[in-house]
Amino acid sequence: MGFLDGEKWHGRVFTGSWVPAEGGESTVTEPATGDELGRIGGATAGDVTRSAARAAEAQREWAATPFHERAAVLRRAGDLWSRHADELRDWLVRESGSIPGKADFELHVAAQECYEASALPSHSLGELLPSEAPRLSMARRVPAGVVGVISPFNAPLILSIRSVAPALALGNAVVLKPDPRTAVCGGVALARVFEEAGLPAGLLHVLPGGADVGQALIEDPHVRIISFTGSTAAGRAVGELAGRHLKRAHLELGGNSALIVLDDADIEQTTSAAAWGSFFHQGQICMTTGRHLVHESLYDDYVARLAETASHLPVGNPATDQVALGPIIDAAQRDKIHRLVTASVEAGAGLVTGGEYDGLFYRPTVLAAAASSVPAYDEEVFGPVAPVARFGSVDEVAALAADSEYGLSLGILTRDVNKGLALADRIPTGIAHINDQTVNDEAHAPFGGVRASGTGSRFGGAAANVEAFTETRWVTVRGDVAGYPF
Known part of the structure; x- marks a missing residue:
């Protein structure tokens, strides 16, 4: 027994x-x-x-x-x-x-x-x-x-x-x-x-x-x-x-957490962290990276690398197969994810990879050219979707990251730790990680969000x-x- x-x-x-x-x-x-x-x-x-x-x-x-x-x-x-x-x-x-x-x-x-x-x-x-x-x-x-x-x-x-x-x-x-x-x-x-x-x-x-x-x-x-x-x-x-x-x-x-990739970030390390932030547990986490804000000098390479990683992640039954993503919890949640992806493409986002499902298994999805008019960028998707937007300056990305009703987690990737800390101070969230993605939890550390989070x-x-x-x-x-x- x-x-x-x-x-x-x-x-x-x-x-x-x-x-x-x-x-x-x-x-x-x-x-x-x-x-x-x-x-x-x-x-x-x-x-x-x-x-x-x-x-x-x-x-x-x-x-x-x-x-x-x-x-x-x-x-x-x-x-x-x-x-x-x-x-x-x-x-x-x-x-x-x-x-x-x-x-x-x-x-x-x-x-x-x-x-x-x-x-x-x-x-x-x-x-x-x-x-x-x-x-x-x-x-x-x-x-x-x-x-x-x-x-x-x-x-x-x-x-x-x-x-x-x-x-x-x-x-x-x-x-x-x-x-x-x-x-x-x-x-x-x-x-x-x-x-x-x-x-x-x-x-x-x-x-x-x-x-x-x-x-x-x-x-x-x-x-x-x-x-x-x-x-x-x-x-x-x-x-x-x-x-x-x-x-x-x-x-x-809820949350719609931003991952900021500054112009001095290591591109290989960033896309690995970014994939984890958006696709871990099928994106069904309040801290999931919901907005990828990438400096314009790295943007094209970042999108291509993230899409390449996403396209090779195995999706399936975690009880029987070696997979990176399991199923969405139910059909209602899957359909909500797909509606947001479809509406985002209709609003002008580029579907680089994913946007498909088989039963409750939803492919990890990368959306390029995301912006405030794109539903999957504006809203909490709660699914394996990574909208990517570009920025040109620190002031611009500080404004973009703060322009959300949510305020749960924040990730900033940069070789200059002091620069990352200074930027984090300009963005209201309950959690901030320098040189890490947005999904972290330890029992002894304070956890919670501000605003609508x-x-x-x-x-x-x-x-x-x-x-x-x-x-x-x-x-x-x-x-x-x-x-x-x-």
Whole structure:
């Protein structure tokens, strides 16, 4: 019997134990083949109500648990990702369409998220304050209570665990709503890991479902914080609803990240990095390089080299073949990608390579002569598409890169590091990499975007996680009861 044995979760949701789903079942589908991998339980708004109430009750005891015991649970969870890596890797490959290397990266980050979170319970959670009165005054960080986590399909394990692990470590309970398309990797896997790690029952709930379940999670009075990762359009709705209920919402949203290639860049190194930035995991990453801004002196060579690289990248079933790109998650996403590519060509972009698909396998695509009138340049494609535009001066490229509603990641390739840093300062993004492409992630580093890409760095590192998943309380202590003139 495997770690993720389907008999345990078939048609069920996790509320501290595996219980029948009130919302019926949905098929877990392998996008590369269309095969059924299992049947996951679907949650309802009623499930959310029951889980949130139970989570709130369990959280009080968990918050009072000695810090070293909470830390030990997170350390054991970290070890379990490695112990069961072979089985978990297979699920990431088959359910989410990841190539094995991307699956290994997710497992590595998942373990690191737990190890980093295990240090939070012993982290300093407050500060002493001066006071005008004869008393001890302090600002103390306390658990928020119940945290609602809504995670997407594209990196289902990372984008769930990066909220779940620190929230639990800091004394909260969590209700997790993974995307139903990747509910095993983004939900069942976490439930099983924390079961085995000894997390007390009732502190983690996994409720796959649709928008109605997400709405119920945001509206439930027991849930005090919402951690959402997804599209900008959905994030606006989440933020609006959370604001109506006076809840903090941490929003990590879309992107259309620029990779800037300055005139002194090494052309061979740039195209390798550029291909990775646009085509890794079929471009289904919020940090994907969505705009290639290349100095005019390198432009023609860059386009030709990038297209040559793209044309030779193998696309296919990552579970059976040695491929660089796997399948798009579903037909709706594939069709959106193709509509943007087709509309971009109609708007004047040159289709250098790609623009074709077979089933859910979309060829890596390079579009030349991209500009602000080209849809694939203006919008987040979320697919393996690389629009390339030219520029003539540093001032021009600074303006081009900043001319976007998004502000997530930025890459600048140059031999002059100081020049790259100075340029990055002119472009508002939450992340910037000099001499690297735009797709990077480390568990201890702050992660988040600005503008339409989200509400800033709310993930990664002690400072961001403590800020995200605790509340600040002012506490004073006096030796005797204060006297007043009444």
